[in-house]
Amino acid sequence: MTSPSSPLADIPNLLRCETTPREAALAKAAEMTHAVYPHDAVYGQFCTVQDYIDCPPEDVFDYLSDLRNLDEWTYSTRHFEPVPGATDGLHVGWDTLADDTRIYAKVVANRESLTVDYHCAWDQGDELWMIYINRIIPAELVLKKPGSVLVWTNCRHPYYDDNPNKHLVADPNRVWVGDMWPLFYAGHRAELDNLKAILEYRHSRGIPVTGHVVREGVSA
Template sequence: MSADQSVLADIPGLTRVENTGPEQLTARCAELTRPAYPHGEVYGTYCTIQEYVDCPPAQTYAYLRQGHHLEEWTFSLRNFEPTATPGLWVGDDRLAEQTRIFCRVEANAEAGTVDFHCSWDQGDELWMVYLMRVLPARSVLGRPGSVITWTNCRHPYYDANPHPGLAPRADRPWVGDYWDLFYAGHTLEMGNLKAILEHRHRNGLPVCSSPTTAVVR
């Protein structure tokens, strides 16, 4: 089915074969391709990382969707326990002393998505959203294993604590203070995730650990 060109005619700024020749396209793409990019331009609003993992996608997804595994592969999330709200868990974020983090896991097996909806200090508005997806490496890289993508979006609350009165102390650092380090920090955590999954898979060990309780919705 061909698009109705009249529907698009009044929309400015479109780059399509109808209004751009191959030479113009190549020149425009060259303008947008640079040997180096400022960190803030790449990771200022969105932070996306990705990694290949030598572990079958079904096992990789099963591991990610069980939220108690956050205590294994993240740098600082520990001691999760259920709250009175079904599906909502609370634990410690040792990145900052005496900081509680609330988390709900939303997973879709068909799409391979695992989203962690989190927030510091309170569980009523889970605005720190960690979007992850498991892809079969066979379909995207032509090899066995998994590809994991992980995206964060810079919610306005990263720039200002919406509930300063709930902080354990006035001088506690805020999670948004670390935004410029998200790429580096998440890359280290993705390295943890890769190491755990590959070690267990290659050694014939159960990939998923058995928790006392599981952070799973």
């Protein structure tokens, strides 16, 4: 039992072996486990997708760290170019999910921990609030085989529900990125499929994974 003098004694509802025996804990876990889970419970506030990619972690890191490659593996973001005069790596491109829509982005990456995040926003680059959190994990460690596991999370920032920069949008009928939040699981799943297909195609053939982007035209 947790003794009355324990620093945890006043914190309600903890599930610990001192206060909940093994059989009771397993029963509770079974009760929490369901055959199916509602969309909102899994993808409502945080949208995480993950997969195994048969390509070395360092190559996945290099590929993801270069914004130009988004032209290849995302559905809709295209043609990122450095913002003139920007000193923090800010780029601007097009998001063809909507007409005449600029997307600003910078990469924040850490080679040691294999994290690669895109800090983005539609219409303006002063507050980059759409953040694509990516982490590459060496599959040798976690799945005992070569390659990578990629875990990609987006969090439901309040701006998805209410765009504070409506004054920057010329067309009041333009779709807002946040209106598509319910489709983010599907969209990100499809883009992760793209990424996996491209990286595995090249790695399996000994083709360098980066340096292939062809600018095929942009929506303006």
